[in-house]
Amino acid sequence: MIDKVAWIELVDGRVLSTRSKGKDTYYLPGGKREPGESDVETLVREISEELSVQLDPATAVHLGTFEAQAHGHPTGVTVRMTCYTAQYSGTLAAASEIAEIVWLSAADTARIAPVDHLIFAHLQATGLLHR
Template sequence: MTRSDKGVPEKVAWVLVRDNRVLVTRSHGRDRFYFPGGHREPGESDSETLVREIAEELRARIDPTSMVHFGTFEIGEGHPEHGPFRMICYTADHRGELTPSREIAEKAWFRHTDRDRVSAVDELVLTALHESGWLT
């Protein structure tokens, strides 16, 4: 698992909004949904991580030149879910259908009202999207 300079576990995530809903995925054996993405491999940049993870999870190709940092979200030490944890979120264009791979049980398009179905850090992103007017 990738960690920040301060030892906080980190994930690079893709934020894709369409029609006032955002793409989320659920892995096999999990109840909660998460933003697609994952942890950096040693020496990887955020863009390299996102390109690799989205290809692995959804068989789509991220255009790294279109990546825009949406925000960095963190839950703190002692959070009941699993703090501390940091998620670095980017919007980006893609090519190809969003087809879940074997590691993904399900993809869905969530509104802000679905925030109780995601992890704590993902809920922070849903709220930020709602407050910015991207989600209803």
């Protein structure tokens, strides 16, 4: 089981997504926790590293937890993605291993990782993500 935390940022019915250098698949921003980190601490650190913005921990709201086959891993390796929304300050900019920042809709599922399919379906079912 790969344990990850992701940030869900929605604007005008689209969700913020990222592509890492050397990859062709888009992932929700976030990452793996370091020893002793809480979900929110992991999220704040990862988003600062990847997108050059500061999340406000006091505004973090759990959106859901999703599990699926881990993209690029052998069959049977799953990823658990714990998702949060949170307000941020600063200007979004690709940093660290991030090559590109994009805003995706529900029509973009051919471009995303398997666990993100579940998250996109949830966001669409709740009316947050548009086609």
